Amino acid sequence: MHEAGANIRATLPEEVMLARLAQSEQMREFFIEMWKQNPALAKQGGARVQALLTPLECADAKEIGSETSGIKGSDT
Known part of the structure; x- marks a missing residue:
């Protein structure tokens, strides 16, 4: 068993990381x-x-919509 204060570093093989x-x-x-x-x-x-659960496309559309609504408001 390892000591509580022991700082052990190990190299993780690429295959294990990818798995x-x-x-x-x-x-x-x-x-x-x-x-x-x-x-x-x-x-x-x-x-x-x-x-x-929120698709990234919906989040991007909301962000773009809020940006353009500010622009439309400045035109009127």
């Missing part, structure tokens, strides 16, 4: 699909889960 990243992405996709199928469960996850 862990792939597994993480699979888990992310699984949970997003589960939350899409069960919105009540997604609401329990709070704002962070809602952010994961």
Whole structure:
């Protein structure tokens, strides 16, 4: 067993890192699909889960819309 204060550094082989990243992405996709199928469960996850479920295109469109609404307002 390691001591509580011991600072141990190890090199993670690239294959292991890539395998862990792939597994993480699979888990992310699984949970997003589960939350899409069960919105009540997604609401329990709070704002962070809602952010994961919001497509980036929608967020970009909202941002662009708010920028152009300011421009339109200045024209009138």
